[in-house]
Amino acid sequence: MARQYDLVIVGGGWAGAVVAEEACRSGLRTLVLEKGETAGLIGSNVFYRPRASSIPSKRLPDPVQETFTLRHDSRSQSFPMRSLGAFLAGRGLGGAGLLWGGISARFHPHGFRSKSAYRVLLERPWAKDFDYSDWPIGYDDIEADYGWAEALLGVATTDGLPSERYPRSRPLPGKPIGMGRKAALLAEAASAIGLNVTEMPAAVSFEPYTNPLGITRGLNGRYGYSLATPLNTLWPAAAATGNLDVQTGHVHRILHQSGRATGVVYSDETGERRTVSSQFVALCGWTLNNVRLLLLSGIGTPYSPESGGRVGRFYANHIGASAQGFLPAPVREASSTNAAGWANSDFDPGDLSADHVGGARIHVPGLTNLWRESPTVPGDAPQWGAGWQEAIKAHAGRAANVGMLGEVVPHRHRYLDLDTTYRDAWGDPLLRLNFDWLDNDRRMVRKVGAKLDAILRQAGASVSKSGTELPDRYDTVHYTNSHATGGAVMGEDPATSVVDPDLQSWDARGLWVVGASAFPTSPAPNPTLTVIALARRAARALVRQSVGARMSETV
Numbered sequence: 397m398a399r400q401y402d403l404v405i406v407g408g409g410w411a412g413a414v415v416a417e418e419a420c421r422s423g424l425r426t427l428v429l430e431k432g433e434t435a436g437l438i439g440s441n442v443f444y445r446p447r448a449s450s451i452p453s454k455r456l457p458d459p460v461q462e463t464f465t466l467r468h469d470s471r472s473q474s475f476p477m478r479s480l481g482a483f484l485a486g487r488g489l490g491g492a493g494l495l496w497g498g499i500s501a502r503f504h505p506h507g508f509r510s511k512s513a514y515r516v517l518l519e520r521p522w523a524k525d526f527d528y529s530d531w532p533i534g535y536d537d538i539e540a541d542y543g544w545a546e547a548l549l550g551v552a553t554t555d556g557l558p559s560e561r562y563p564r565s566r567p568l569p570g571k572p573i574g575m576g577r578k579a580a581l582l583a584e585a586a587s588a589i590g591l592n593v594t595e596m597p598a599a600v601s602f603e604p605y606t607n608p609l610g611i612t613r614g615l616n617g618r619y620g621y622s623l624a625t626p627l628n629t630l631w632p633a634a635a636a637t638g639n640l641d642v643q644t645g646h647v648h649r650i651l652h653q654s655g656r657a658t659g660v661v662y663s664d665e666t667g668e669r670r671t672v673s674s675q676f677v678a679l680c681g682w683t684l685n686n687v688r689l690l691l692l693s694g695i696g697t698p699y700s701p702e703s704g705g706r707v708g709r710f711y712a713n714h715i716g717a718s719a720q721g722f723l724p725a726p727v728r729e730a731s732s733t734n735a736a737g738w739a740n741s742d743f744d745p746g747d748l749s750a751d752h753v754g755g756a757r758i759h760v761p762g763l764t765n766l767w768r769e770s771p772t773v774p775g776d777a778p779q780w781g782a783g784w785q786e787a788i789k790a791h792a793g794r795a796a797n798v799g800m801l802g803e804v805v806p807h808r809h810r811y812l813d814l815d816t817t818y819r820d821a822w823g824d825p826l827l828r829l830n831f832d833w834l835d836n837d838r839r840m841v842r843k844v845g846a847k848l849d850a851i852l853r854q855a856g857a858s859v860s861k862s863g864t865e866l867p868d869r870y871d872t873v874h875y876t877n878s879h880a881t882g883g884a885v886m887g888e889d890p891a892t893s894v895v896d897p898d899l900q901s902w903d904a905r906g907l908w909v910v911g912a913s914a915f916p917t918s919p920a921p922n923p924t925l926t927v928i929a930l931a932r933r934a935a936r937a938l939v940r941q942s943v944g945a946r947m948s949e950t951v
């Protein structure tokens with residue numbers, strides 16, 4: 397079969413866009429197959445507020461056609477998740493980069509060394525089945541890529557990493573956007589109880605921003621601010637090279653032969669099955685889709701706690717908990733974006749004398765009632781009729797919310813595999829999440845959540861929902877976050893990892909598996925800045941390999 401493209405990229409979100417820009421600029425003829433809409437989007441400033449109800453259904457996977465299943469342990473029945481609150485995977489060019497909040501924090505240096513950092517705690521009997529490993533790269537290896545990513549996104553604040561200890565290779569671009577009024581009030585309360593507060597680092601601005609690729613992103617007419625998305629940041633630069641071809645196509649298999657990727661099988665817009673061959677494939681479909689496509693394609697050994705294996709192992713995400721309450725008086729909000737908030741990293745890394753492992757970040761969004769399901773009235777107020785109307789009036793503008801993101805510890809029994817019962821609309825097995833909360837998660841939430849409550853109380857607010865609570869069982873029906881990590885992790889050793897430190901598959905050379913699927917652990921900060929930085933690292937390795945291949949072809 398004649399080779400049509402040098403590179404096929406599966407998925408058009410942040411990971412796919414970074415790889416495409418680097419590859420196209422280096423002269424690789426690149427085809428992007430994206431299962432959602434693709435036409436007429438490049439350069440647009442469109443995005444959707446991160447709340448499921450404001451996102452058009454065409455931008456989210458149709459859970460009737462394709463979803464994942466969940467079971468809490470190997471003795472339970474799995475169920476297909478047909479209503480998604482958390483894990484809002486994106487669909488269409490731009491991916492979840494059109495849904496995200498733009499919070500863009502670096503992982504702190506210890507985040508790449510979790511196993512070493514928590515060694516003392518990992519020796520405790522309750523940590524017996526924890527499956528921690530250090531990353532094969534450290535903070536210093538990725539620092540320059542972080543700097544590049546921040547310049548791309550226009551991130552203007554540092555998130556508490558002291559520059560004397562951790563010098564930056566590039567100055568921060570952009571202008572800080574400041575805090576919303578409620579966030580500022582809660583920041584004052586947090587400082588008063590001894591917590592360090594830093595403005596949220598974010599890919600958001602109140603004026604147009606031109607990135608180092610020369611692409612200017614404008615304001616979104618609906619929301620009045622500008623958010624970096626793959627559409628207004630990277631895709632215009634890739635398209636301008638003339639080497640980019642973007643098509644709507646749903647990839648079903650990665651083709652490989654004798655340990656090398658050779659192309660993909662996909663359904664085109666009309667539903668017809670097609671095969672496209674290429675020298676390289678970059679799988680950029682987001683964590684769950686990356687792992688599923690590897691399993692469906694028979695690339696790498698599937699993991700199970702009984703038999704071992706690699707693909708699906710080290711699955712993690714973030715614990716999301718929040719304290720909610722009501723301020724004594726209404727605060728008229730000045731901000732229009734969640735990014736105008738603050739974060740605190742005092743619990744990241746976690747305390748080594750604690751009864752749990754893992755770091756956590758406290759954060760207050762610039763807007764309340766936007767992405768969390770915050771109450772509009774206290775739980776004990778009447779829920780209907782005149783009493784409810786009175787309560788709504790009395791509490792208008794007073795709702796307050798303090799949240800946390802906690803590291804989910806990889807564990808022998810938390811993993812991804814193919815479901816043995818449920819299939820998608822094309823007849824392929826769905827991905828199964830084997831996951832439930834552990835006591836470790838509850839202990840972390842009890843400790844850090846107490847601070848969330850304390851911040852509200854210090855601000856004079858009531859606490860209508862304590863931050864120390866985690867639901868009895870894990871579910872993805874309510875929004876917490878969409879930060880799934882692991883399953884195709886990077887490592888130095890092909891016996892314990894799925895991809896090498898440049899994210900190239902050990903089992904099918906020429907295949908790059910790019911995204912948070914490569915994270916061996918899930919440090920507390922939001923993942924996307926690290927996804928972008930790692931994608932750049934992977935893309936440069938891919939381009940280096942293609943140049944080497946071209947030179948040997950011409951010799």
Ligand SMILES: Cc1cc2nc3c(=O)[nH]c(=O)nc-3n(C[C@H](O)[C@H](O)[C@H](O)COP(=O)(O)OP(=O)(O)OC[C@H]3O[C@@H](n4cnc5c(N)ncnc54)[C@H](O)[C@@H]3O)c2cc1C
Nearest residue numbers: 407409410411431487491492496497498499647681922924
């Ligand atoms: C509501 C919300 C808020 C968020 N806020 C933040 C935040 O503030 N900060 C932060 O760091 N992170 C945030 N995130 C997470 C962030 O959006 C993701 O980490 C990031 O977008 C992942 O990029 P990606 O390219 O790996 O995947 P995606 O953006 O999901 O892109 C993958 C693309 O691949 C396509 N695809 C998948 N499978 C196939 C297939 N088989 N064939 C063809 N195409 C396929 C999908 O349609 C999709 O467009 C948020 C996420 C959500 C949903």
